[in-house]
Amino acid sequence: MSIRVERAFGEAVEGEAVVSEEGFSPRYDLDRWSGVITKPGHKLEGVSLKDKICFFPTAKGGIAAGWAFFDIKWKKIAPKAFIFGVTNPVMVQGAIFAGITITEGWTPHPRGEVATGDWVRVDPVARFVQVLRRNP
Amino acid sequence: MRLSPEERAILAGDRGEAARRALEYQVKVGEFWGAERFVPVTNVHMMGDIEVMGDGGLQWLKDYAALGARCAVGTTTNARCFDFAHCRELGQDAGEAAKEHELIGCLRRMDVVTTDTCINYQTVYQPHLGEHVAWGDTGTVIYANSVFGARSNFESGPAALAAGITGRTPEYGFHLDAHRKGSFTVDLQARLDDLADWGMVGKLVGEPHQSYFSVPVFHSARRTPSADELKHLGAALASYGSMGMFHYVGVTPEAPSLEAALGGREPAERMVITDADLERAYAAYRLGDGDARLVVFSGPQQSLFEMKQLAGLFDGRRVKEGSRCFVTTNGAVLAQARALGYAATLEAASVTILEGVCFYILQNLSLMRIKNGWQNLVSNSAKIVNIIGAHRFNTILRRTQDCVDIACTGVLK
Numbered sequence: 001m002s003i004r005v006e007r008a009f010g011e012a013v014e015g016e017a018v019v020s021e022e023g024f025s026p027r028y029d030l031d032r033w034s035g036v037i038t039k040p041g042h043k044l045e046g047v048s049l050k051d052k053i054c055f056f057p058t059a060k061g062g063i064a065a066g067w068a069f070f071d072i073k074w075k076k077i078a079p080k081a082f083i084f085g086v087t088n089p090v091m092v093q094g095a096i097f098a099g100i101t102i103t104e105g106w107t108p109h110p111r112g113e114v115a116t117g118d119w120v121r122v123d124p125v126a127r128f129v130q131v132l133r134r135n136p
Numbered sequence: 137m138r139l140s141p142e143e144r145a146i147l148a149g150d151r152g153e154a155a156r157r158a159l160e161y162q163v164k165v166g167e168f169w170g171a172e173r174f175v176p177v178t179n180v181h182m183m184g185d186i187e188v189m190g191d192g193g194l195q196w197l198k199d200y201a202a203l204g205a206r207c208a209v210g211t212t213t214n215a216r217c218f219d220f221a222h223c224r225e226l227g228q229d230a231g232e233a234a235k236e237h238e239l240i241g242c243l244r245r246m247d248v249v250t251t252d253t254c255i256n257y258q259t260v261y262q263p264h265l266g267e268h269v270a271w272g273d274t275g276t277v278i279y280a281n282s283v284f285g286a287r288s289n290f291e292s293g294p295a296a297l298a299a300g301i302t303g304r305t306p307e308y309g310f311h312l313d314a315h316r317k318g319s320f321t322v323d324l325q326a327r328l329d330d331l332a333d334w335g336m337v338g339k340l341v342g343e344p345h346q347s348y349f350s351v352p353v354f355h356s357a358r359r360t361p362s363a364d365e366l367k368h369l370g371a372a373l374a375s376y377g378s379m380g381m382f383h384y385v386g387v388t389p390e391a392p393s394l395e396a397a398l399g400g401r402e403p404a405e406r407m408v409i410t411d412a413d414l415e416r417a418y419a420a421y422r423l424g425d426g427d428a429r430l431v432v433f434s435g436p437q438q439s440l441f442e443m444k445q446l447a448g449l450f451d452g453r454r455v456k457e458g459s460r461c462f463v464t465t466n467g468a469v470l471a472q473a474r475a476l477g478y479a480a481t482l483e484a485a486s487v488t489i490l491e492g493v494c495f496y497i498l499q500n501l502s503l504m505r506i507k508n509g510w511q512n513l514v515s516n517s518a519k520i521v522n523i524i525g526a527h528r529f530n531t532i533l534r535r536t537q538d539c540v541d542i543a544c545t546g547v548l549k
Contacts, residue, residue: 007169008168027526040525041525060375063272066291068188070192071188075192088378089295089308090291092168097292097294097295
């Protein structure tokens with residue numbers, strides 16, 4: 001099973017998927033010292049994004065992502081990739097600055113196609129995300 | 137991207153290594169978004185503080201400044217995470233404060249004007265219709281696009297700095313006519329008597345439409361909004377909806393009529409906002425254990441007129457013992473607020489005025505919360521109520537008079 005993405009930057013990466021039904025901001029939602037989502041009530045509250053392939057439907061806010069992505073990469077708690085349904089320029093600027101793989105736009109929608117815990121591969125050049133192993 | 141001879145020369149290193157790296161980075165961003173070319177910018181506003189940059193960002197900036205990086209156009213800074221006059225009292229980390237000083241020194245060596253404000257559009261620079269700028273934070277961008285009719289995308293710290301160094305930005309998003317037309321309409325039937333009400337509209341419209349390229353068109357309002365009201369509306373739309381632009385029929389320059397704002401397209405949706413919608417939203421905030429010991433007027437920083445209003449509301453009153461009330465503004469506004477007596481009135485009421493910062497980005501805020509045992513944060517800013525969640529506050533939006541009453545009585549309703 002694979003998902004086509006519309007736009008992409010970065011190196012090809014593999015990792016464990018975290019699939020969110022809620023959007024994301026590194027400043028609003030993420031504890032940038034642990035890499036864990038800490039915003040009360042966020043649908044991923046308590047989940048670590050470190051080394052994960054993160055699927056978010058939308059981007060929230062905020063200018064901070066530009067430096068924040070570089071900061072969490074420096075602290076070695078960054079995700080391997082961000083897979084956005086719809087993103088904004090800041091997420092892209094931040095991911096490119098930090099050297100984190102990022103994509104936008106997906107066909108089909110990952111709901112029902114990818115689940116948290118699945119092992120996936122992101123190929124920005126070919127513009128697809130592929131599920132390699134299902135989470136048992 | 138199609139590059140001009142000057143841009144090809146920059147990439148060849150003719151303007152130095154710093155400019156070459158900046159343009160190389162901008163080309164990658166532009167290619168992601170399908171930009172065909174660069175557009176020159178006249179003004180840049182950037183975020184750069186130690187709380188968001190961390191040690192890695194500071195080291196990167198020091199290395200970059202050492203390359204001889206210099207801004208080619210006027211470049212200012214957003215609110216930062218320390219008011220050095222208050223950092224000890226707030227329990228902020230002295231080592232991090234020293235890094236912030238170092239960071240500010242780096243920026244100044246690069247000809248960045250450290251204004252430390254998120255209301256540059258009210259106090260520093262007002263671009264004209266069609267002027268291309270490269271601004272962040274999000275509240276500044278939505279104000280530039282919507283109220284001035286200028287053109288900017290959300291520019292993160294590194295992207296804005298790159299624009300300052302090269303004097304240009306990739307032409308995509310709100311630099312293009314195609315993205316500046318309204319996508320849905322909002323009939324404003326509510327009274328909207330308070331700044332918090334305008335922010336609440338931003339929440340109600342932004343939350344269900346989280347998309348950078350979604351452009352609401354407001355119409356049918358009962359009166360002309362003030363600059364501060366548009367500020368709170370825009371900041372909340374950008375925060376809850378990640379939106380970069382709105383139109384307001386008869387108010388903003390690209391919306392002389394509903395039809396013009398929509399560019400001849402049918403709206404994807406027609407929203408209506410009533411008083412009842414606002415009251416329901418105010419009533420929906422969870423009050424937790426009723427803790428009412430922290431009231432904040434910040435995010436965005438206060439304008440001179442907001443300072444005047446607060447001084448009037450706090451005159452002769454006092455923040456309840458054991459409670460804290462913070463107001464943040466920039467240096468220019470604070471200087472005038474001092475000259476006009478507003479600051480003295482607020483300080484006589486035990487309000488703490490912080491300069492050059494925004495409350496939600498204060499260094500050590502999570503520890504500050506824990507140390508003070510704060511559970512709830514009450515504010516008249518819909519934006520700060522939304523964005524401070526990662527520090528684990530329970531946040532409550534209330535109207536300005538209510539916030540003052542809560543600060544002075546300790547009673548949360």
